[in-house]
Amino acid sequence: MVITLRAARVNSGMTLMRASSSLGINKDTLSRYERDSADIPRSLLVNIQRLYGVNGDNIFFGCESEFFRTRKMYELIEGG
Template sequence: MVVKMTLRAARVNAGMTLVASSKQLCVNKDTLSKYERDSSNIPRSLLVKIENLYNVNTNDIFFGNESEFFRIKRKVTEKV
């Protein structure tokens, strides 16, 4: 199983703060923070902007609840 990165990790890897990203994406910082915690309902139009801003393919991002991502990652790590 390939472990993807969270939306927050994609932002951090791009060297951006939450505030800077939210301004560039034209969304409130609280909204972006909410999407970083649970990206399962993020609008497609925002995904396109994120892909361009963070220079990452959306196929490499885990979409869902961030706590679920870490649960899956921990499970994969334990198997290794």
């Protein structure tokens, strides 16, 4: 199952402050990547995977709103 970067953080039980501190970045930077992870640096991605305990193949990379828009479209297709 593919989830957003924000969902991966929440599922790992971490707050935005704690995760950003552990990653050595500003909370606003992490929040920005959670909204749009299309340009996340590879080194940060590797650290996030380790910290959250999630495989990168299970994280959606791109604009978070696009993830939800696409998911809603699939739900409509499957439901109707």
